[in-house]
Amino acid sequence: MTTPGAPLGEAQLRLLRSFAAVAAAGGLSPAAVELQLDLSTVSKQLRELEALLGVTLARRGRGGFQLTEDGQRLQALTRRLFGAMRAFGDDLAAFSGAAAAPVLRLGLVDALITEGRVPALLARCAQLVPGLQWQLAARRPLEIERELLAGTLDAGIVATRAAPAGLEQHRLYEEANSLWVAPGHPWHARAGDEAAALRLEDAALVTDPYVDALPPALLPVPPMAGSARADSLEGVALLVLTGRHAGFLPDHYVAGTAALQGLRRVQPARYAHRQGIVLICRRGKASPALRRLIRALAAPGAGA
Numbered sequence: 001m002t003t004p005g006a007p008l009g010e011a012q013l014r015l016l017r018s019f020a021a022v023a024a025a026g027g028l029s030p031a032a033v034e035l036q037l038d039l040s041t042v043s044k045q046l047r048e049l050e051a052l053l054g055v056t057l058a059r060r061g062r063g064g065f066q067l068t069e070d071g072q073r074l075q076a077l078t079r080r081l082f083g084a085m086r087a088f089g090d091d092l093a094a095f096s097g098a099a100a101a102p103v104l105r106l107g108l109v110d111a112l113i114t115e116g117r118v119p120a121l122l123a124r125c126a127q128l129v130p131g132l133q134w135q136l137a138a139r140r141p142l143e144i145e146r147e148l149l150a151g152t153l154d155a156g157i158v159a160t161r162a163a164p165a166g167l168e169q170h171r172l173y174e175e176a177n178s179l180w181v182a183p184g185h186p187w188h189a190r191a192g193d194e195a196a197a198l199r200l201e202d203a204a205l206v207t208d209p210y211v212d213a214l215p216p217a218l219l220p221v222p223p224m225a226g227s228a229r230a231d232s233l234e235g236v237a238l239l240v241l242t243g244r245h246a247g248f249l250p251d252h253y254v255a256g257t258a259a260l261q262g263l264r265r266v267q268p269a270r271y272a273h274r275q276g277i278v279l280i281c282r283r284g285k286a287s288p289a290l291r292r293l294i295r296a297l298a299a300p301g302a303g304a
Contacts, residue, residue, distance in 0.1 A: 012052070018045040019057065020078040024150035025143065027065040034152075075150070083151045104289040105135040107144035107156035109210075111233040111249075114256030115277075117173050118157060121296065128292040140209045140231055148282055154290050159213045160276030169278040170297050176251040179203070179271035180263040184243020191264035198267055203246035206230050206239045214248065215273050250275070 008016075022031040022042065032039045050057050057071035067075060104125070112118045126132050137153065144156035145164055163169050179200075181187045187203065190196045200218065206228045228245055230236045236247040237260060246266060254260045265272065279297060281290060 015045050015049040015052070016078050016081065018042055019049050019074065020082060020150055021152070022046060022058070023067060023071065023075040023078070024146045024152055026146060028060070030143070079149065079151055086151065102129050102131060102287070102289040103133045103135060104129075104287065104293065105137070105152070105154045107137050107139045107147060107153045107158075109141060109144070109156075109158050109233075110138060111253045112157065114252045115173075115175060115250070121172065121293075124296045125289070125293045128296060129289045132289055142209065144280065148280065151282075154287055155279055155281040155293065158278060158280055159210050160278050161213050163280060166283055167280055168283050169280050170294055172277045172279055172297065174274045174276050177248050177273055177275050178251055178254075178268055179246055179266040180240055180249050180254060180260075181246045181266055182241050182243045182263050185240075185246060187246065187266055188243075188264055191266045192268075194267050194269050196267070200246075200271070203266075204228070204244060206236045206245045206247035208233065208236050208247070210248075210275075213275060218271065218273065 018031070018035060018037075021035050022028055025031040025034055028039055028042050028046070032042045035042060046057065053070075053074075055070040056068050057074060058068060059066050108118075122134070126134075137147075139147065139153075139156070141158045141161065144153060144158055145167060147153040148156060149164065149166055157172065160169065181191055181203075187196075187198055190198065208230050209232075228239055230239060230247075233249060233253060237249060237253070237257070239245045240247040240249070240263065241259065248271075249260075249263075251265075254263055279293070281294075286294070
């Protein structure tokens with residue numbers, strides 16, 4: 001790519017930034033959206049980088065997108081490179097006395113707007129960090145984790161799950177979740193009957209990115225008949241509204257959404273559960289804005 005010890009040029013950095021986005025997003029299409037580039041441009045940049053390095057960085061095919069061993073090595077190197085560049089920029093601003101506006105890049109899962117504690121937390125952080133500039137990104141949980149590790153996000157708000165190595169979690173609150181059905185579903189009329197034999201594997205359940213955070217006792221075995229998948233809670237809600245599927249949704253989301261008022265909770269004593277919501281970030285050095293946000297979580301009543 002360059003001779004040993006030679007500085008990287010802007011052209012090489014552009015290719016590396018594109019690769020880092022592709023690796024963090026887990027594919028070319030989501031990376032193109034993130035980079036605001038055409039898919040063909042992102043694909044071309046990846047091919048150019050592979051040609052410069054003389055290796056194959058990723059495999060694309062029917063099995064999906066997957067980094068090769070060389071791609072995984074380069075991903076680790078780009079994390080180090082861009083992390084060091086950001087740290088240098090912060091240190092340089094402090095050294096020169098430049099009053100750069102603090103920025104906090106926060107990844108969010110969906111269905112948070114009807115939960116009042118998240119806006120309150122963001123407002124508190126804005127009070128603690130004058131001039132704070134928010135960069136909010138709606139992402140699926142795994143995408144938030146990947147972007148945190150890649151350094152393209154500072155923190156994320158997600159449902160509690162086992163955090164990957166290198167990430168740490170800070171508790172925000174717990175929310176009530178229930179199994180919901182709409183008029184037209186075979187269970188709608190019997191939803192509140194705790195004695196009815198309503199088996200989850202017969203519900204045509206919609207699964208979503210949070211299904212692995214469900215309590216083990218709620219996961220149906222064998223697999224659900226006629227089940228469907230959605231990549232967001234709004235997608236779950238849309239399929240539930242068809243009257244053909246059941247789905248787990250936060251109670252506050254159903255209560256705060258006019259279109260969902262006809263839904264009924266299915267056997268709350270059996271299927272309702274509480275889901276932890278956490279702030280997740282990288283271990284180690286955090287920006288001043290992120291440190292203040294974490295301190296805000298420790299304030300009395302922050303996780304009430």
